[in-house]
Amino acid sequence: MEIIRPTLVVDKEVCLRNIERMASKAKEHKLLLRPHFKTHQSARIGDWFRQYDVESITVSSVRMAEYFAGHGWDDITIAFSLNVPELENINRLAASVKLNVVVENREAAGILAKKAVEKMGVFIKIDTGYHRTGILCSQTGLIDVVLNEITKNRKLTFKGFLSHSGHTYQSQSTHEIFNLHFDALMKMKTLRNQYQNEYPQLMISLGDTPSASICSNFNGVDELRPGNFVFYDLMQHHLGVCKIDDIAVRMVCPVVAKHTSRNEIVIYGGAIHFSKEFILNTDGKALYGRIVLRKNGKKILLDTKNYLARLSQEHGILKVMQNLFREIEVGDLVEILPVHSCLTANLMGQMLSTDGELIEMMPKY
Amino acid sequence: MEIIRPTLVVDKEVCLRNIERMASKAKEHKLLLRPHFKTHQSARIGDWFRQYDVESITVSSVRMAEYFAGHGWDDITIAFSLNVPELENINRLAASVKLNVVVENREAAGILAKKAVEKMGVFIKIDTGYHRTGILCSQTGLIDVVLNEITKNRKLTFKGFLSHSGHTYQSQSTHEIFNLHFDALMKMKTLRNQYQNEYPQLMISLGDTPSASICSNFNGVDELRPGNFVFYDLMQHHLGVCKIDDIAVRMVCPVVAKHTSRNEIVIYGGAIHFSKEFILNTDGKALYGRIVLRKNGKKILLDTKNYLARLSQEHGILKVMQNLFREIEVGDLVEILPVHSCLTANLMGQMLSTDGELIEMMPKY
Numbered sequence: 122m123e124i125i126r127p128t129l130v131v132d133k134e135v136c137l138r139n140i141e142r143m144a145s146k147a148k149e150h151k152l153l154l155r156p157h158f159k160t161h162q163s164a165r166i167g168d169w170f171r172q173y174d175v176e177s178i179t180v181s182s183v184r185m186a187e188y189f190a191g192h193g194w195d196d197i198t199i200a201f202s203l204n205v206p207e208l209e210n211i212n213r214l215a216a217s218v219k220l221n222v223v224v225e226n227r228e229a230a231g232i233l234a235k236k237a238v239e240k241m242g243v244f245i246k247i248d249t250g251y252h253r254t255g256i257l258c259s260q261t262g263l264i265d266v267v268l269n270e271i272t273k274n275r276k277l278t279f280k281g282f283l284s285h286s287g288h289t290y291q292s293q294s295t296h297e298i299f300n301l302h303f304d305a306l307m308k309m310k311t312l313r314n315q316y317q318n319e320y321p322q323l324m325i326s327l328g329d330t331p332s333a334s335i336c337s338n339f340n341g342v343d344e345l346r347p348g349n350f351v352f353y354d355l356m357q358h359h360l361g362v363c364k365i366d367d368i369a370v371r372m373v374c375p376v377v378a379k380h381t382s383r384n385e386i387v388i389y390g391g392a393i394h395f396s397k398e399f400i401l402n403t404d405g406k407a408l409y410g411r412i413v414l415r416k417n418g419k420k421i422l423l424d425t426k427n428y429l430a431r432l433s434q435e436h437g438i439l440k441v442m443q444n445l446f447r448e449i450e451v452g453d454l455v456e457i458l459p460v461h462s463c464l465t466a467n468l469m470g471q472m473l474s475t476d477g478e479l480i481e482m483m484p485k486y
Numbered sequence: 487m488e489i490i491r492p493t494l495v496v497d498k499e500v501c502l503r504n505i506e507r508m509a510s511k512a513k514e515h516k517l518l519l520r521p522h523f524k525t526h527q528s529a530r531i532g533d534w535f536r537q538y539d540v541e542s543i544t545v546s547s548v549r550m551a552e553y554f555a556g557h558g559w560d561d562i563t564i565a566f567s568l569n570v571p572e573l574e575n576i577n578r579l580a581a582s583v584k585l586n587v588v589v590e591n592r593e594a595a596g597i598l599a600k601k602a603v604e605k606m607g608v609f610i611k612i613d614t615g616y617h618r619t620g621i622l623c624s625q626t627g628l629i630d631v632v633l634n635e636i637t638k639n640r641k642l643t644f645k646g647f648l649s650h651s652g653h654t655y656q657s658q659s660t661h662e663i664f665n666l667h668f669d670a671l672m673k674m675k676t677l678r679n680q681y682q683n684e685y686p687q688l689m690i691s692l693g694d695t696p697s698a699s700i701c702s703n704f705n706g707v708d709e710l711r712p713g714n715f716v717f718y719d720l721m722q723h724h725l726g727v728c729k730i731d732d733i734a735v736r737m738v739c740p741v742v743a744k745h746t747s748r749n750e751i752v753i754y755g756g757a758i759h760f761s762k763e764f765i766l767n768t769d770g771k772a773l774y775g776r777i778v779l780r781k782n783g784k785k786i787l788l789d790t791k792n793y794l795a796r797l798s799q800e801h802g803i804l805k806v807m808q809n810l811f812r813e814i815e816v817g818d819l820v821e822i823l824p825v826h827s828c829l830t831a832n833l834m835g836q837m838l839s840t841d842g843e844l845i846e847m848m849p850k851y
Contacts, residue, residue, distance in 0.1 A: 125571035126547070159799065181800050182491070201800055202742040204754050205817040206490035225743055228816035253801055254743045254752045287798065377567040378590055378619045387619045389569050393832045397762040433652065434524065434828060435546050435566055436618055451593035452570040463799060467758045468833070470850035485835035485850065 122473060124454055127390040128373045129469040133476055135369040136351060137169060143333065143350050144173035150339045155179050155198060157328070157348025160463045162483040163472070164192035166351065179328075179346045183207045183214065188483045190218045197221070200283065200328065200346060202246055202254060203229040208236045215239035221280055225255050227263070230270035237276050244283035244326060247312065249305035251287040258308040261315065281324035281343070282312050289331035295361040302332035310341040331362045354462035355411060359400045365422060365458070370472070371413060372457045372465065374437065376449055385430075386439040386449055390457065392432045396464035402428055410457035412439060414448060422458075429457055487838060489819055492755040493738045494834040498841055500734035501716060502534060508698065508715050509538035515704045520544050520563060522693070522713025525828045527848040528837070529557035531716065544693075544711045548572045548579065553848045555583045562586070565648065565693065565711060567611055567619055568594040573601045580604035586645055590620050592628070595635035602641050609648035609691060612677065614670035616652040623673040626680065646689035646708070647677050654696040660726040667697035675706040696727045719827035720776060724765045730787055730823075735837070736778060737822045737830065739802065741814055750795075751804040751814055755822065757797045761829035767793055775822035777804060779813060787823075794822055 124130075140156075147154035157179040158167055167178070167189060177196040180186045183204065186197045198221040199211075205228075214220055221242035224230045233243070245267055248255030256263050271277050286305045292298045309325045316323055326344040327333070333347035334357070352370045353363040374390030399407040402425040410429035414421045427445060431438040437457075441449065449455060459465040466472065472480040489495075505521075512519035522544040523532055532543070532554060542561040545551045548569065551562045563586040564576075570593075579585055586607035589595045598608070610632055613620030621628050636642050651670045657663045674690045681688055691709040692698070698712035699722070717735045718728040739755030764772040767790040775794035779786045792810060796803040802822075806814065814820060824830040831837065837845040 123571075125575070126549070126569065184491070201754070202752065204491065204740050204742055206488075206740050206819075210490070226816055229742070232817065252745075252748070253796075253798060253803065254745070375569050375571050377569055377594070380617075380619070383617070387567065389566070392761065392763075392829055396757065397829075398757075431618075433618060434832075438618065451591055452597065454571075464757055464762075467799075 124373050127394045129466060129472045130371050130373055131472045131474050132369045133474050139350055139367060139369060140170055140173055147345055152339055152342060153177060153344040155344050155346050157346050158189060160348040160351050161466060163480055165480045183210045185483060186214055190214060195219055203233055205229055205232050212239050215241045223283055224267055227266045227270060230267045234270045234274040237274050240276050242280040243271050243277050244280050247282045247284040249284045249286050249308050253287055258312050279320055281326060282309060283326040285328035286332060287329060289329050292360055295335055298331045299336060302336045306340060313341055330357060331360055334362045349463060352462035355458050355460045356400055368458055370462050372459055373454050374457060376451050376453045376455060379451060384441055384446055386441050388437040388439060388455060390437040391435040393434055394468055395432060395459055396461060396468055397432060398461040398464055400460055410459055413456040489738050492759045494831060494837045495736050495738050496837045496839050497734045498839045504715050504732060504734060505535055505538055512710055517704055517707060518542060518709040520709050520711050522711050523554060525713040525716050526831060528845055530845045548575050550848060551579055555579060560584055568598055570594055570597050577604050580606045588648055589632055592631045592635060595632045599635045599639040602639050605641050607645040608636050608642050609645050612647045612649040614649045614651050614673050618652055623677050644685055647674060648691040650693035651697060652694060654694050657725055660700055663696045664701060667701045671705060678706055696725055699727045714828060717827035720823050720825045721765055733823055735827050737824055738819050739822060741816050741818045741820060744816060749806055749811055751806050753802040753804060753820060755802040756800040758799055759833055760797060760824055761826060761833055762797060763826040763829055765825055775824055778821040
């Protein structure tokens with residue numbers, strides 16, 4: 122397929138290597154790998170996981186659960202706190218697949234207990250320090266209240282405690298990721314010790330890509346739910362979590378203009394393609410992507426002084442140093458590594474594989 | 487339609503009022519209104535413009551031009567600098583509709599002149615100070631070079647000069663918007679004077695919503711291409727360009743959790759729904775949306791100390807002051823005014839009209 126407009130290209134080889142590495146690691150640590158499929162949102166890429174014995178998945182919405190259930194996945198956790206208005210859809214789905222939902226308050230647990238008519242697993246969402254949402258592990262009173270609601274309905278099985286240490290994404294060093302992960306382990310272990318007698322089958326489920334990628338202590342953990350690792354991106358690289366060569370996706374964008382006086386190159390590729398997520402480059406400037414040039418068949422990653430510096434709806438502005446400026450011409454295609462592959466893939470809605478396959482994703486509606 | 491997940495609701499009445507106001511203003515100033523349809527990307531909303539005698543439109547991509555051409559629009563300007571790899575599609579489109587393209591350099595103009603096989607209008611893109619892209623009005627040497635290329639192909643007609651004063655979006659006051667607009671007027675008028683003898687039919691086309699909304703001097707201008715005004719949003723309100731009641735869209739999102747200790751309410755509605763665009767609230771904090779509550783059928787807009795304060799992929803975090811905190815419960819739907827309606831609509835991919843109609847948008851592929 123000829124590329125004529127902004128296109129998300131996925132390097133299948135790199136992607137498979139990322140999956141294999143995580144699957145091996147999970148096996149080595151006797152963990153169930155339940156990858157989060159919200160990063161790719163694609164049945165085709167989901168299939169790539171099967172050769173590594175992945176049978177259980179995580180999704181972030183009821184619609185995404187429906188989509189993957191329709192593509193043969195029958196063990197699904199919706200790792201987003203129960204959205205009560207969707208209970209009818211959840212019941213319908215639970216009738217056909219092994220479904221787990223997540224609760225974190227009396228209100229939702231109570232409504233779930235009243236309205237669940239199909240067998241479902243229920244995880245309690247724990248906040249290990251990210252403070253986005255979930256119950257603090259010290260709030261055992263609230264945990265007991267939620268458990269009390271869950272046990273009112275025999276269709277519901279308490280599965281265990283689930284957390285997402287999303288604060289690892291704000292780490293300043295890999296050392297900090299190790300610390301946050303260790304802290305989360307301790308908290309989850311305390312809960313396990315406290316509830317294991319009453320619920321001997323309970324599981325501990327952890328979620329983030331940074332700690333799943335670089336940590337090696339998973340003491341007391343049963344399940345890992347990383348998502349981003351399938352593609353990785355500049356944010357993960359910035360955190361020290363992956364190598365540049367582990368990044369499996371790139372945006373390919375046509376060049377539409379050059380402005381010599383300010384060393385800027387305008388590409389067709391903006392906020393509706395990349396998302397407005399950024400990191401800071403070495404000069405403290407917002408960086409929305411890094412530039413890869415191909416020269417005589419060789420890939421050259423430009424340093425962070427050459428970068429995608431601004432985005433409007435469809436336009437992207439590359440800052441490019443003088444010596445490289447003349448290497449890029451109007452009509453050329455440039456390759457950009459995205460800052461956050463999940464948001465970029467979500468915006469693009471389809472991908473092109475390096476082996477030429479057009480990869481469809483979950484339709485928006 | 488019952489709302490069970492994040493939904494973009496468009497108030498048809500407000501939307502029609504916004505269109506009517508802009509159409510009247512254009513008539514009053516004897517300007518051709520060629521609204522930018524990238525904000526709504528919807529054939530149905532496009533239809534709403536027809537009752538106000540709008541017959542010419544602006545789009546931001548070849549695909550969008552194809553989409554609206556397929557829905558009966560036959561006078562279309564693609565207001566994005568020519569993307570050379572799409573010339574085959576552009577030729578195909580120009581065979582069936584009146585099409586204008588935009589160029590701003592010798593390279594693209596030269597390739598266009600070589601490859602255009604259908605009649606097309608060509609605008610030259612002028613940079614009036616936004617410095618995103620375009621030719622400075624002082625660079626008449628470059629303008630002549632581009633004109634020289636255009637005139638090599640008899641299928642191409644030079645239509646005039648087009649600019650988008652996007653720097654009005656960064657204004658600190660409406661006064662600054664007036665100044666920037668006046669500056670743009672002067673620059674475009676200079677060009678008109680310089681090229682009018684040779685091209686007596688040339689048009690001056692301006693584009694941004696802020697100046698189209700609040701300025702009243704359009705001396706020497708022939709055409710206006712605002713887009714955002716159809717919906718407006720918090721950014722435009724922040725700039726002083728519209729009233730809160732002019733904002734025609736809102737996100738409706740279910741509440742999934744409440745965290746009393748930090749006055750935070752978690753909604754189902756994140757970066758994949760709102761986009762990561764923000765403005766600053768009165769405390770200098772990033773604000774991703776403002777909250778509207780309904781009480782006894784009355785709409786109450788909360789002040790900016792109650793706001794959508796953080797976004798991750800699907801989660802939104804509302805900061806809500808103590809006295810209002812208890813008004814919102816798990817399972818409720820809250821309404822949020824978005825910061826940037828264009829990006830939000832682009833992410834949502836469909837809308838629900840206040841009269842119950844499901845409004846489809848251009849499919850991603």
